[in-house]
Each structure stands twice: as C-alpha cells, then as structure tokens.
Amino acid sequence: MTEINFDSNQIPALATYSSSTPSSSLKFDHYTNSDGDSHLAAPYNDIHYVSEQLKPSSNYFIGLKRKHDSSLTLLPSSLYHIHPHLNTEAHSSAHLQQTSQQERLQARNALGDAFGTKKAKKAIKEAERNNVDIESMANVAGYIQQDIATNTDILPSRTSIKAIADSQRPLPAYDESGSSLEEVYKVSYLLSDPEFNSCKIDKILTASASQIPQLLPSQSNVGYIYDRINALKSTKASKQSRSKMRLLIYMSYLFEFRNVAKSSRSKVTERLDNPPGVLLDGLFSKFTEASRGSNKHSFTTFCQAKLINWILILALHIDDNSVDPSQIAKELSMTTQKINEAFKSVGCQLIPLTAAEREKVNTLNSQSESSVQDASKSAKRATLKTPLEFPQVRRGKATR
Known part of the structure; x- marks a missing residue:
C-alpha cells in the first residue's frame, strides 16, 4: 500500500518552452515582482529566458516517490510558459566586440597591396598620405588657430584688392574722381x-x-x-x-x-x-x-x-x-x-x-x-x- 503525503514547504515549477529546449544544465531563478506574480528567469549566452505565468483552471502537483519506501509525496506547482529573449544590452554598440573602422581599413589596404591592381595600390598610397591623424593634430590645433588668426589680419581688404585689379587693367592712366x-x-x-x-x-x-x-x-x-x-x-x-x-x-x-x-x-x-x-x-x-x-x-x-x-x-x-x-x-x-x-x-x-539720333544713323x-x-x-x-x-x-x- 502506498502512503501519500502533501508537502507545501517546497514549491517546484512546471514549464513549457515556446521554441527549442535549452541545455539541461541551465538553472532558473525564481523571483516575485512587486505585483506578487512569480517568474522564472535564466541567462544563457546572448539569450535571456523569461517565463510567463499561466493561470490554468486546474491545479498541478508533482509527485515524488522515494525508492527506499512506498510513500509518495505530492508537491503543489505552478505552470509557466518560457520565452527566449535576445539580450539587447549584450548586442548594443557599446557592448559588441566589433572591429574598429581603422582596423577594417588597414585590413582592406593590406588586401589591396597584396592583390590589387596598380591603380588600386596607387589610390591606397595617396589615401594614406592624405590621412590626417586627429589625435596628433589635437596637440597643434591651438598653434594652427593662432597662425590663422595672425594671417587673417594681414589679408588685403576689398578696397586694396580692387585697387590692385584696377591697376592691372589694359587701360591708360585715368582719374577715377573725374566728373567728365x-x-x-x-x-x-x-x-x-x-x-x-x-x-x-x-x-x-x-x-x-x-x-x-x-x-x-x-x-x-x-x-x-x-x-x-x-x-x-x-x-x-x-x-x-x-x-x-x-x-x-x-x-x-x-x-x-x-x-x-x-x-x-x-x-x-x-x-x-x-x-x-x-x-x-x-x-x-x-x-x-x-x-x-x-x-x-x-x-x-x-x-x-x-x-x-x-x-x-x-x-x-x-x-x-x-x-x-x-x-x-x-x-x-x-x-x-x-x-x-x-x-x-x-x-x-x-x-x-x-x-x-536714330534718323541720323548712316549705316x-x-x-x-x-x-x-x-x-x-x-x-x-x-x-x-x-x-x-x-x-x-x-x-x-x-x-x-
């Protein structure tokens, strides 16, 4: 004869998956939110498994039968449905381990030097010569700005530019202030x-x-x-x-x-x-x-x-x-x-x-x-x- 016992101190959980079953080594944590709803959650690489508690019309029990005796212990359980979610934080630009633009450019240039045409190799060398190192330029930016300000002060004015242009016209000497x-x-x-x-x-x-x-x-x-x-x-x-x-x-x-x-x-x-x-x-x-x-x-x-x-x-x-x-x-x-x-x-x-005057036009x-x-x-x-x-x-x- 089998003895049946009820144990409400331990609360196991029953769960179904919406997609493929994860690894058996995955461990879920049980927690209760501020609304009193209980949930299961477990992270697995870049996927976060989160449960949705179902409210079925039936009650569920898990039976635990020990080998050394004939007793059966029934444990009350809740039913959950688990959905996989992509870990957005892990896939954000701040967390992704991506190759920098500079590294990609260097790799592309290396391929171009090895397998590119003469025209492509020439373009790569010209681009490298024209490349500006922003970090090194930051150290001299102040000096450049100062030189620009100094040289701007000595630029010719519009009046002087006009005077130079007028002096180079194919004309005889003239008096610009003349009235006739x-x-x-x-x-x-x-x-x-x-x-x-x-x-x-x-x-x-x-x-x-x-x-x-x-x-x-x-x-x-x-x-x-x-x-x-x-x-x-x-x-x-x-x-x-x-x-x-x-x-x-x-x-x-x-x-x-x-x-x-x-x-x-x-x-x-x-x-x-x-x-x-x-x-x-x-x-x-x-x-x-x-x-x-x-x-x-x-x-x-x-x-x-x-x-x-x-x-x-x-x-x-x-x-x-x-x-x-x-x-x-x-x-x-x-x-x-x-x-x-x-x-x-x-x-x-x-x-x-x-x-x-039109009447006198001889032509x-x-x-x-x-x-x-x-x-x-x-x-x-x-x-x-x-x-x-x-x-x-x-x-x-x-x-x-």
Missing part, C-alpha cells in the same frame, strides 16, 4: 605732347576728299576716320577741330600698327610709311612687351586689348562721348557684341538712341523703311559714365 570724359581720360594720358604734335595735318587740311585716304597711315578700314576728317573740314576751323584731326591721325596709326605689330621693327616702320621716331617708340612701348635681354617684342593678348581700348577712348574724345559701337566694330573687323563689352570695360554704358541708309525702323531701335551709343565705375566680375555657380 576729359577729366577721367585726359588726352595727355593717351599720347604725349611730342606724339600729339608729330601727327601732322597740314597736307590733310589742303587735300581734296579723294586725296585724304592716301595721306593716312592706314590704307584700309579708314571709313570711320575718313568720314570724321571730312566732317571736321566742313566746319569752321578751330583749335578743337584741329586737335580732333590729330587724334584721328594717331588713331589711323593704331589701326595699322594692330595689323603689323607682330612684325619686325623695320617692317613696322615701312608699313607705317616712316613715322616720326617719337611716335614709333611710343607705339612699341605702349602696345608691346619686350623680352628680357633681347630686342624682340611681343604683341600679347593683353597688348591687343590695350590697343583696342586706346582706340575706343580716342573715339569717345572725337565723337564727344557718344560713339556708335557698330562703326568701330566694322573698322576693327570684330563683332559689335565684343566692342560693346570692350566699351563697358573702360567704364562706358550703352544708351539706346533717341528718335532724332541704315541703304536699308528699307521697315528694316530701318527695326534696326535703329536696337542701335545704341557708348557713353562714359561718371563717376568712373568698372564692371564687376560675375561669380557663377560652382560646377560639379
């Missing part, structure tokens, strides 16, 4: 008194209209000069008209010099019909660059722009500060757009013609009435704007 063309670009800034006086006009004053082209230094593209000399001769002689004739003669020298400036000095002298020495020396000194230790000269792009600007400023003086850019463009065999930009670079603004005389009306509306005059102001350099968007 004659004050900003004085004739004496364009050519010296000896050069001015060497431009003889005696033969031109007595020559007929058909003889004038043969008396000019430039035998081609002299329409602009020819028209103005005839216009000045038809007016009452005055000191101003004579001065403008001399400027037209000098402009004719500039037109011809532009065509032969890259030739030898003897060839230039021949093409300019043996000009006065002072005038020839002035042309070479203003519009060519001499090589060091040599008599050779170069007609550079800067010199070409300088010569064209000289012609434009002379035209402003001759045309009383109102020049038709299309006429100059035709004489120089350049587009009107380029001449417009050149006028702007010397400080001019382009102003549309008035109704009265439109041969066109039909409708074409004259359309073209004259787009015609403009270049006029020096005072106070003098040069165009600002536009900053475009950065390209990728």
Whole structure:
C-alpha cells in the first residue's frame, strides 16, 4: 500500500518552452515582482529566458516517490510558459566586440597591396598620405588657430584688392574722381605732347576728299576716320577741330600698327610709311612687351586689348562721348557684341538712341523703311559714365 503525503514547504515549477529546449544544465531563478506574480528567469549566452505565468483552471502537483519506501509525496506547482529573449544590452554598440573602422581599413589596404591592381595600390598610397591623424593634430590645433588668426589680419581688404585689379587693367592712366570724359581720360594720358604734335595735318587740311585716304597711315578700314576728317573740314576751323584731326591721325596709326605689330621693327616702320621716331617708340612701348635681354617684342593678348581700348577712348574724345559701337566694330573687323563689352570695360554704358539720333544713323541708309525702323531701335551709343565705375566680375555657380 502506498502512503501519500502533501508537502507545501517546497514549491517546484512546471514549464513549457515556446521554441527549442535549452541545455539541461541551465538553472532558473525564481523571483516575485512587486505585483506578487512569480517568474522564472535564466541567462544563457546572448539569450535571456523569461517565463510567463499561466493561470490554468486546474491545479498541478508533482509527485515524488522515494525508492527506499512506498510513500509518495505530492508537491503543489505552478505552470509557466518560457520565452527566449535576445539580450539587447549584450548586442548594443557599446557592448559588441566589433572591429574598429581603422582596423577594417588597414585590413582592406593590406588586401589591396597584396592583390590589387596598380591603380588600386596607387589610390591606397595617396589615401594614406592624405590621412590626417586627429589625435596628433589635437596637440597643434591651438598653434594652427593662432597662425590663422595672425594671417587673417594681414589679408588685403576689398578696397586694396580692387585697387590692385584696377591697376592691372589694359587701360591708360585715368582719374577715377573725374566728373567728365576729359577729366577721367585726359588726352595727355593717351599720347604725349611730342606724339600729339608729330601727327601732322597740314597736307590733310589742303587735300581734296579723294586725296585724304592716301595721306593716312592706314590704307584700309579708314571709313570711320575718313568720314570724321571730312566732317571736321566742313566746319569752321578751330583749335578743337584741329586737335580732333590729330587724334584721328594717331588713331589711323593704331589701326595699322594692330595689323603689323607682330612684325619686325623695320617692317613696322615701312608699313607705317616712316613715322616720326617719337611716335614709333611710343607705339612699341605702349602696345608691346619686350623680352628680357633681347630686342624682340611681343604683341600679347593683353597688348591687343590695350590697343583696342586706346582706340575706343580716342573715339569717345572725337565723337564727344557718344560713339556708335557698330562703326568701330566694322573698322576693327570684330563683332559689335565684343566692342560693346570692350566699351563697358573702360567704364562706358550703352544708351539706346533717341528718335532724332536714330534718323541720323548712316549705316541704315541703304536699308528699307521697315528694316530701318527695326534696326535703329536696337542701335545704341557708348557713353562714359561718371563717376568712373568698372564692371564687376560675375561669380557663377560652382560646377560639379
């Protein structure tokens, strides 16, 4: 006969698993929370087993039968259902044992050195040379900041930068504070008194209209000069008209010099019909660059722009500060757009013609009435704007 006893001092537990059964060596701890609910818990590597107490409608007992006697002890038990949970603390970035970025980079570079192409090896070496050690830089950061602050103080101001840029423009000397063309670009800034006086006009004053082209230094593209000399001769002689004739003669020298400036000095002298020495020396000194230790000269792009600007400023003086850019463009065999930009670079603004001025545009005389009306509306005059102001350099968007 079996003796049955009840023991409530020991409380074993019955449990089921939601997934695979863990190791038999796993030991669970029993604890009761603040709400009075009992739970089982056990950590196993990166998994944390936590129980969920079930509340079944039946009571459960565990029977314990001893071998040495025939008694059976029944122990009351609770039923639990155990779920595995990932240990988030163990898998957080602060606790994971991961290889650092530097170590991964070193390993990748080692593979590249061993098996990479020449291009890959070159890229690895360049990256290593450009690598900045932040820890070592931290020791000198204060010195670098101090040097930056010191050097920033000696940087040129906007005003000084503008002054340097203005001084390097392909222009004659100018008075930025001048209130008129004659004050900003004085004739004496364009050519010296000896050069001015060497431009003889005696033969031109007595020559007929058909003889004038043969008396000019430039035998081609002299329409602009020819028209103005005839216009000045038809007016009452005055000191101003004579001065403008001399400027037209000098402009004719500039037109011809532009065509032969890259030739030898003897060839230039021949093409300019043996000009006065002072005038020839002035042309070479203003519009060519001499090589060091040599008599050779170069007609550079800067010199070409300088010569064209000289012609434009002379035209402003001759045309009383109102020049038709299309006429100059035709004489120089350049587009009107380029001449417009050149006028702007010397400080001019382009102003549309008035109704009265449009009727006098000589270049439109041969066109039909409708074409004259359309073209004259787009015609403009270049006029020096005072106070003098040069165009600002536009900053475009950065390209990728």
